[in-house]
Amino acid sequence: AQKVTQAQTEISVVEKEDVTLDCVYETRDTTYYLFWYKQPPSGELVFLIRRNSFDEQNEISGRYSWNFQKSTSSFNFTITASQVVDSAVYFCALSEEGYTGGFKTIFGAGTRLFVKA
Amino acid sequence: EAGVTQFPSHSVIEKGQTVTLRCDPISGHDNLYWYRRVMGKEIKFLLHFVKESKQDESGMPNNRFLAERTGGTYSTLKVQPAELEDSGVYFCASSQDLRDRGLRGYEQYFGPGTRLTVT
Numbered sequence: 001a002q003k004v005t006q007a008q009t010e011i012s013v014v015e016k017e018d019v020t021l022d023c024v025y026e027t028r029d030t031t032y033y034l035f036w037y038k039q040p041p042s043g044e045l046v047f048l049i050r051r052n053s054f055d056e057q058n059e060i061s062g063r064y065s066w067n068f069q070k071s072t073s074s075f076n077f078t079i080t081a082s083q084v085v086d087s088a089v090y091f092c093a094l095s096e097e098g099y100t101g102g103f104k105t106i107f108g109a110g111t112r113l114f115v116k117a
Numbered sequence: 118e119a120g121v122t123q124f125p126s127h128s129v130i131e132k133g134q135t136v137t138l139r140c141d142p143i144s145g146h147d148n149l150y151w152y153r154r155v156m157g158k159e160i161k162f163l164l165h166f167v168k169e170s171k172q173d174e175s176g177m178p179n180n181r182f183l184a185e186r187t188g189g190t191y192s193t194l195k196v197q198p199a200e201l202e203d204s205g206v207y208f209c210a211s212s213q214d215l216r217d218r219g220l221r222g223y224e225q226y227f228g229p230g231t232r233l234t235v236t
Contacts, residue, residue, distance in 0.1 A: 037227075043206050043229070043230050043232055044227075044229040044230055045160075045208060045227045045229075045230065047227070050224065091159075091160060093160075095225065103148070103212055103225055104150070104162055104165060104173065105150075105152070105162065105210070105225055106162070107152075107159050107160040107161070108159060109158065109159040110159060110160075
């Protein structure tokens, strides 16, 4: 069965600290997609990154970086030099393609990040 | 290109009342999904439409929830009667089916969500 675990419920850091959000997933499929979304206080889901299961290359985008390790089924997200505006709930998610070409996404419980000035 | 839109953005109703949420997917997207996040818990899948057909409704919590997608365009999610535990944010998403082009459509585009408050 598919499952996404975000063990950290809440994290509190001081501005400019680095912070890593953990994500561990379970799936039986060999082809799947992993995502990170940000949900700011305004409520919308902001897409951050998508990773295909066949591409283990890590990615860096500005202050954000992602570490995808298939061997440990982990897809961790690091924010470098955190800022107050990074305060939000962050969701890790997993999608597998259904036989109709559609994708059902399974979300983790989310990690609430507080960045204090 | 317009993204997924949802209406209303926020709805406040009393317990026992009825509310209808609307989702307009991206034009040309056959797949439409409803998700919700209630009580600060994880975002959970509710159901999946392929065009006008319900492909998977395994996540619908109970028979107070009714989803429709007449004509395979926009979708509505009706809650009748609403209960306090229905309060949360309801998200809609859509995706393309690219199998006929030999591609795998792997992007779900999420709408901004409808925040439902039941008092």
